Amino acid sequence: MREAIIRGTPDRDDNGPERGGPSPDAARAELPVDPDEKLRPQRLQEIVGQRGVAERLAISLEAARKRGEPLPHILFDGPPGLGKTTFATVLHNELGVELNITSGAALDKKMDVMPYLTNAAEGSILFIDEIHRLPSAVEEFIYPVMEDFRVDVVLGEGMSARTINLPLKKFTIIGATTRSGMLSAPLRERFGIHEHLEFYDTDDLAMIITTNAAKLRATIVQEAAWELAARSRGTPRIANARLRWVRDYSLARADGHISLSVARDALDMQEVDAEGLDRQDRRYLETLIRVFNGGPTGVEALSATMSVAVDTLKDEVEPYLLRREYVVRTPRGRQATAAAYLHLGLPAPPPVQEEFPLFDPQRRLFE
Ligand SMILES: Nc1ncnc2c1ncn2[C@@H]1O[C@H](COP(=O)(O)OP(=O)(O)OP(=O)(O)O)[C@@H](O)[C@H]1O
Ligand SMILES: [Mg+2]
Numbered sequence: 001m002r003e004a005i006i007r008g009t010p011d012r013d014d015n016g017p018e019r020g021g022p023s024p025d026a027a028r029a030e031l032p033v034d035p036d037e038k039l040r041p042q043r044l045q046e047i048v049g050q051r052g053v054a055e056r057l058a059i060s061l062e063a064a065r066k067r068g069e070p071l072p073h074i075l076f077d078g079p080p081g082l083g084k085t086t087f088a089t090v091l092h093n094e095l096g097v098e099l100n101i102t103s104g105a106a107l108d109k110k111m112d113v114m115p116y117l118t119n120a121a122e123g124s125i126l127f128i129d130e131i132h133r134l135p136s137a138v139e140e141f142i143y144p145v146m147e148d149f150r151v152d153v154v155l156g157e158g159m160s161a162r163t164i165n166l167p168l169k170k171f172t173i174i175g176a177t178t179r180s181g182m183l184s185a186p187l188r189e190r191f192g193i194h195e196h197l198e199f200y201d202t203d204d205l206a207m208i209i210t211t212n213a214a215k216l217r218a219t220i221v222q223e224a225a226w227e228l229a230a231r232s233r234g235t236p237r238i239a240n241a242r243l244r245w246v247r248d249y250s251l252a253r254a255d256g257h258i259s260l261s262v263a264r265d266a267l268d269m270q271e272v273d274a275e276g277l278d279r280q281d282r283r284y285l286e287t288l289i290r291v292f293n294g295g296p297t298g299v300e301a302l303s304a305t306m307s308v309a310v311d312t313l314k315d316e317v318e319p320y321l322l323r324r325e326y327v328v329r330t331p332r333g334r335q336a337t338a339a340a341y342l343h344l345g346l347p348a349p350p351p352v353q354e355e356f357p358l359f360d361p362q363r364r365l366f367e
Helices: 025-030 051-067 084-095 110-118 136-148 185-189 202-215 222-230 236-253 260-269 279-291 299-306 310-323 338-344 361-366
Strands: 005-007 074-077 099-103 125-129 150-155 162-167 172-177 193-196 327-330 333-336
Touching: 051 084, 051 193, 074 084, 084 099, 084 125, 084 172, 099 110, 110 136, 110 150, 136 150, 136 172, 136 185, 202 222, 202 236, 222 236, 222 260, 236 260, 279 299, 279 310, 279 327, 279 333, 279 338, 299 310, 299 333, 310 327
Parallel strands: 005 099, 074 172, 074 193, 099 125, 125 172
Antiparallel strands: 150 162, 327 333
16 A cells, blocks of 8 residues: 655654654754645656656666666756756655655755654655755765765764664665755765756647646636647646636636636736746846846845845746846846747847957958
8 A cells, every 4th residue: 555645744644643763853944835736646667857867767777676776866857847856755655655745945954854854764755855955964974875875963972972783674864855956976976876957848738738637627618728838838837827827817717627728817817828838037137238238237136136045036027037148148148039029029229348349450461
């Protein structure tokens, strides 16, 4: 029988009191309730898109089953909402093992992570979201866990200090991060599998929308699913949120059926444009173009002008704008491309000032 997902409470069970050890209450507080939980694929075959990743994981799963060993440690990276948590959930379901979930932000000290390690059952999965937020002392503490399934605990202080090695059960750590660049190299290298999740193409998103419309008991025409997919920033979580909105709109303003015109009207009302950019995306481009003359400028300057956190810009806004080539990153900062001007209906950007003119009259002297 499959174990239920335990959210950040390895030392507590449903019926009984705490079993001792520090309880990672912070983990519970940190983890937001996901409104998408109902729509999340549960098995590998329900996963849409990310074909390479899904195929490679299917092989690792089969090998783990045949060897009777836990999966290798896995690191998922990629922008928010592309399926990192979904893949972890699916792997836990496929193997029928226990899953414990925590977040790098909740693991401040070695003692915060300890209960997750000592309570991990053989073959279980420990999912560490936002793993880039682990402090380096905690990172170093889990190196021997990942390599040899042991923790080294120092007892006492000074001259009388001694280290005891505590053996652990063999289990799998799955890390998720939107910033793999912030992970230290030693931590990154300790993951046997490293998968990068990419934005989804419109076909895949349309399929996700059609499936999820059925789960939400909404009827949607193919064209409307496509329209929604094309306007969802290549991101299943955004597609799901927009689907819910369109469904509500269709109930309030129409007969509950999602036609193409209902989908368009609903998305227009939410100020999602034809390319799927929302108000915040357009504000980013407008600020870059109008205030900073198209750039290049640093993300900190954009953040200050827009009054939006740097992390939000880096994690949520920029990846898709970069992917669509509305923005490029240069050594001197972010720069809007001609496509961004065109998208906002602004006159073309001024010609780029060459720092080193291509034509050098002096060259003639030597030719
Ligand atoms: N491959 C997929 N097929 C179908 N639905 C998906 C897929 N990937 C993600 N989803 C849907 O998108 C939602 C968001 O995905 P998920 O929570 O896994 O993203 P995430 O990468 O963990 O994001 P974050 O970085 O914010 O934690 C899921 O609840 C699920 O409904
Ligand atoms: Mg997640």
